[in-house]
Amino acid sequence: xxxxxxxxxxxxxxxxxxxxxxxxxxxxxxxxxxxxxxxxxxxxxxxxxxxxxxxxxxxxxxxxxxxxxxxxxxxxxxxxxxxxxxxxxxxxxxxxxxxxxxxxxxxxxxxxxxxxxxxxxxxxxxxxxxxxxxxxxxxxxxxxxxxxxxxxxxxxxx
Numbered sequence: 342x343x344x345x346x347x348x349x350x351x352x353x354x355x356x357x358x359x360x361x362x363x364x365x366x367x368x369x370x371x372x373x374x375x376x377x378x379x380x381x382x383x384x385x386x387x388x389x390x391x392x393x394x395x396x397x398x399x400x401x402x403x404x405x406x407x408x409x410x411x412x413x414x415x416x417x418x419x420x421x422x423x424x425x426x427x428x429x430x431x432x433x434x435x436x437x438x439x440x441x442x443x444x445x446x447x448x449x450x451x452x453x454x455x456x457x458x459x460x461x462x463x464x465x466x467x468x469x470x471x472x473x474x475x476x477x478x479x480x481x482x483x484x485x486x487x488x489x490x491x492x493x494x495x496x497x498x499x
Contacts, residue, residue, distance in 0.1 A: 343444040344373075344437070344440045344441055344444045345370050347369070347443065347445075348365040348366060348368070348369040348436055349362070349365070349366055351365070351436060351440070351462060354462040355465075364413060364415060365433055365436055365437075368419045368420055368433060368436075369440060371402055371406060371420060372402065372419075372423050372441065373398060373402075374398075374402045374405075375398045375401045378398065378401065382401070383398060386400070386402075386404045387400035388404065392488070395424075396424045399422060399423045399425075402420050402421075403417045403420045403421035415431050415434065416433065418430065418434055419433045419434035419436075419437045419438075422438075422490060423438055423441055424441075425488045426473065426490055426494040427490050427494060428490070428496075430494075435465075438469075439457075439461065442454070442476060443455075443458040443461075457471060469498065473495060473498060477491065477495060
């Protein structure tokens with residue numbers, strides 16, 4: 342709910358078209374729909390995704406939505422890649438990636454994240470670069486793998 346609320350606020354502040362605002366709302370509402378699903382269900386939906394369990398919910402939700410009739414490619418790709426990032430994203434994917442990180446319920450760097458969330462409507466691209474950098478720094482600090490899609494996204498926004 343916090344991600345959706347943030348996306349709805351940004352959509353209003355940016356004056357998005359009705360269609361784009363609806364897409365932002367939908368990705369927020371659906372992106373974690375299978376977050377708590379068990380591994381067999383996630384792997385069933387995320388067929389062929391070679392990733393660890395912690396990032397399978399995005400591809401699984403996107404596959405399930407497509408099977409249920411969702412046809413908006415930008416919505417499906419935003420959800421599919423929301424934990425890793427994708428260089429193919431448009432504004433909807435980037436907005437979800439930022440909202441998922443900046444939503445106020447996360448317990449770390451609250452002041453910095455709140456500032457970035459407030460700044461987004463006036464500097465979408467700058468905030469995106471900052472969020473991507475913060476997420477990459479955390480990944481490296483934790484000794485986790487940087488996925489090729491994430492690296493490609495980073496190289497694209499430099």
